[in-house]
Amino acid sequence: MKKYILIYGLLIFLILAPACQKAMEGPDASDLTYPETKKVDQVDDYFGTQVSDPYRWLEDDNAEEVKAWVQSQNEVTFGYLEQIPFRDKVKNRLMELYNYPKYSSPFKAGDYYFFYKNDGLQNQSVLYIQKGLDGEPEVFVDPNALSADGTVRINIAGFSNDDRYATLMRSEAGSDWREIRVMEVATKTELEDRIRWVKFSGTSWYKDGFFYSRYLEPSEQDKLKGQNRDMKVYYHKVGDPQEKDVLVFEDPENPLRTFGAYASEDERFLFLTLSEGTSGNELYFKDLSVQDKDFVPIVTGFENNSYPVDNVGDNILLYTDIDAPNYQVIQFDSNNPAKDSWKPLIPEKEHVLNGAGTGGGYLFCSYLKDAHTQVFQHNLDGTLFREIELPALGSAGGFGAEKEDDILFYSFSSFTYPSTIYKYDIKEGTSEVFRQSEVKFDPEGYVTKQVFFSSKDGTQVPMFIVHKKGLKLNGNNPSLLYGYGGFNISMTPSFSALRVFLLENGFIYAMVNLRGGGEYGEEWHKAGMLLNKQNVFDDFIAAGEFLVAEKYTSKDKLAISGASNGGLLVGAVMTQRPDLFKVVLPAVGVMDMLRYHKFTIGWAWAVDYGSSEEEEHFKNLYSYSPLHNIKDGVAYPATLVTTADHDDRVVPAHSFKFISTLQEKHQGENPVLIRIETRSGHGSSSTTKMIEELADEYAFMLYNLGVKID
Numbered sequence: 001m002k003k004y005i006l007i008y009g010l011l012i013f014l015i016l017a018p019a020c021q022k023a024m025e026g027p028d029a030s031d032l033t034y035p036e037t038k039k040v041d042q043v044d045d046y047f048g049t050q051v052s053d054p055y056r057w058l059e060d061d062n063a064e065e066v067k068a069w070v071q072s073q074n075e076v077t078f079g080y081l082e083q084i085p086f087r088d089k090v091k092n093r094l095m096e097l098y099n100y101p102k103y104s105s106p107f108k109a110g111d112y113y114f115f116y117k118n119d120g121l122q123n124q125s126v127l128y129i130q131k132g133l134d135g136e137p138e139v140f141v142d143p144n145a146l147s148a149d150g151t152v153r154i155n156i157a158g159f160s161n162d163d164r165y166a167t168l169m170r171s172e173a174g175s176d177w178r179e180i181r182v183m184e185v186a187t188k189t190e191l192e193d194r195i196r197w198v199k200f201s202g203t204s205w206y207k208d209g210f211f212y213s214r215y216l217e218p219s220e221q222d223k224l225k226g227q228n229r230d231m232k233v234y235y236h237k238v239g240d241p242q243e244k245d246v247l248v249f250e251d252p253e254n255p256l257r258t259f260g261a262y263a264s265e266d267e268r269f270l271f272l273t274l275s276e277g278t279s280g281n282e283l284y285f286k287d288l289s290v291q292d293k294d295f296v297p298i299v300t301g302f303e304n305n306s307y308p309v310d311n312v313g314d315n316i317l318l319y320t321d322i323d324a325p326n327y328q329v330i331q332f333d334s335n336n337p338a339k340d341s342w343k344p345l346i347p348e349k350e351h352v353l354n355g356a357g358t359g360g361g362y363l364f365c366s367y368l369k370d371a372h373t374q375v376f377q378h379n380l381d382g383t384l385f386r387e388i389e390l391p392a393l394g395s396a397g398g399f400g401a402e403k404e405d406d407i408l409f410y411s412f413s414s415f416t417y418p419s420t421i422y423k424y425d426i427k428e429g430t431s432e433v434f435r436q437s438e439v440k441f442d443p444e445g446y447v448t449k450q451v452f453f454s455s456k457d458g459t460q461v462p463m464f465i466v467h468k469k470g471l472k473l474n475g476n477n478p479s480l481l482y483g484y485g486g487f488n489i490s491m492t493p494s495f496s497a498l499r500v501f502l503l504e505n506g507f508i509y510a511m512v513n514l515r516g517g518g519e520y521g522e523e524w525h526k527a528g529m530l531l532n533k534q535n536v537f538d539d540f541i542a543a544g545e546f547l548v549a550e551k552y553t554s555k556d557k558l559a560i561s562g563a564s565n566g567g568l569l570v571g572a573v574m575t576q577r578p579d580l581f582k583v584v585l586p587a588v589g590v591m592d593m594l595r596y597h598k599f600t601i602g603w604a605w606a607v608d609y610g611s612s613e614e615e616e617h618f619k620n621l622y623s624y625s626p627l628h629n630i631k632d633g634v635a636y637p638a639t640l641v642t643t644a645d646h647d648d649r650v651v652p653a654h655s656f657k658f659i660s661t662l663q664e665k666h667q668g669e670n671p672v673l674i675r676i677e678t679r680s681g682h683g684s685s686s687t688t689k690m691i692e693e694l695a696d697e698y699a700f701m702l703y704n705l706g707v708k709i710d
Helices: 002-025 064-081 087-098 500-504 522-526 534-549 565-576 602-609 615-624 653-665 687-705
Strands: 043-046 049-052 107-109 112-118 126-131 138-141 152-159 165-172 178-184 195-198 204-206 209-214 232-237 246-249 258-263 269-275 281-287 296-299 306-312 315-320 328-333 343-346 352-359 362-369 372-379 384-388 395-397 407-414 417-425 430-435 446-454 460-468 479-482 508-512 558-563 583-587 638-644 672-677
Touching (some): 043 615, 049 615, 064 653, 087 687, 195 209, 232 258, 246 258, 269 306, 281 306, 296 315, 306 352, 315 352, 328 352, 343 362, 372 395, 460 500, 460 534, 479 534, 508 534, 534 558, 534 565, 534 615, 558 565, 558 687, 565 653, 583 687, 638 653, 638 687, 653 672, 672 687
Parallel strands (some): 479 508, 479 558, 558 583, 638 672
Antiparallel strands (some): 043 049, 107 112, 112 126, 126 138, 152 165, 178 195, 204 209, 209 232, 258 269, 281 296, 306 315, 362 372, 372 384, 395 407, 407 417, 417 430, 460 508
């Protein structure tokens, strides 16, 4: 009997051994069978150019066949990921790194201070309240108790001017849709107020209510993909049903505009901003102390950016790039807002003025010098009071307070400087550590440097590089290059505990400050937008070539990643230079540049991209659109596209159509997959989902770069 058992056991071993060995070694992309994605006969005519769109049907997120397609793609992707032998080790290490208390800076409302805290791995940070700085913290709202999967998020949007009430923004499953609720601060009691169908709006309190912006209620079919249009501004009085809210402003002749209304701290003025996109705005105001006064224009036209900072009596302070591409602060008498009456308060300087705010009777100006923060404190007449000394080269934020406050809190971090909260004495100008991060990380083991390289047209572009001290530049180091390059958004140094995983495993992390961002003011932004968008891709490609030429890494060890507009970035460069990168990680990317404006808030991006409805811009968009530049028979890098079913900013159809085309046309051994998260949005809707997705991205990247995790 034993003999037969041994023989039977040997047969089982011989049958299973190849599978066991394969599981130990990892997945083989040549074994992948991608789902068969049907094609439809859809051709669009753009100014005489016929453009095929065979995967148009994937734009309908409600269709059962699309849901079935999503399931089949996820089955293939997770089947591949599950075979990576160190996938669980990656996830477990990320959980270890992230499992430490994380705090926000405190913010004040009357006698109370509020702050967010996450114990470590809670899905959502908990909002706490305490009386005074020495009071005992108590839970104000715990979002983790509001849903079984931890995907309900709560954020404070503002306080009434008597500090009696707080407005809370509630969102679910990562969607951009918000519901405003009201809580009484002292009793921690939630009122019955429910303000629905709010997007891209805050709350600005005035007397016994607040201003906010909202859309009409969408149909169930269009809730996550329908075009957001016809925004209106309302005033809500606490205790009233939403149906009684007073319409403050609408513009039915221009349905594709966004509006915001903001009352000044002293409730004297109401400011109204109008925008046709992500940059450029008109600005109006009215004096609320005068009944029935109409809005008066401050800035008309959408060529520039202008926002109110504060008012000092009759004088209004304005942050603007008019006649100042690096921005300035001007002031004018509210009785004479004409531009020829403006007086420079903080004139434009060499470095870009990244923001301005008031607190404790002073004006705080934050500058970017080669993408790191400098902060100056001014008197309200514009004279310099002092420069605030920061602990290192990095990113600082939070320099704002009420007029009567004598302290404020700001946060500081850098690539190897964990986020630290400082308490700042406004009059004395002294900073002291209020709360230091408890993350287990030794910054002494790592080095950060900033380099400059030449782009295709000779422009000098900065890039931060972070790695272990003593790392040999032998051209064989695994590297991750990250970028964004758009919408005037600046990429500045910041700490990520999850990024430590890469650094401790010998990775080089590089973040490049591409044109299109705001690191060097409006001229830098314009150099990477509209017909200049190719500059952004050229900058990123040049960054990759620099890392290879300087022996930081090689083409076989270089991965790239980007999200949203950064997803467009890596999608475009992988189609233009598939030979330069080994792994590509496009997240929630804008991949269809011909139809992006037809969904949700996509129309607002036309100020940066241009629209395919204009011939000049169509030709430009078509030349780099990731979806439309995938070529037959090309071997593309190993690619893991990520998106989510509740992303109602960059709808998942972008990623669906891109991966379908890539799977159809790609020729080679590299896997090209898509990971589609559920109940999540443009950003991960919970800590659990964030770590799981990042662990899969890292495992995919490491495996395809040939990096082993012990």
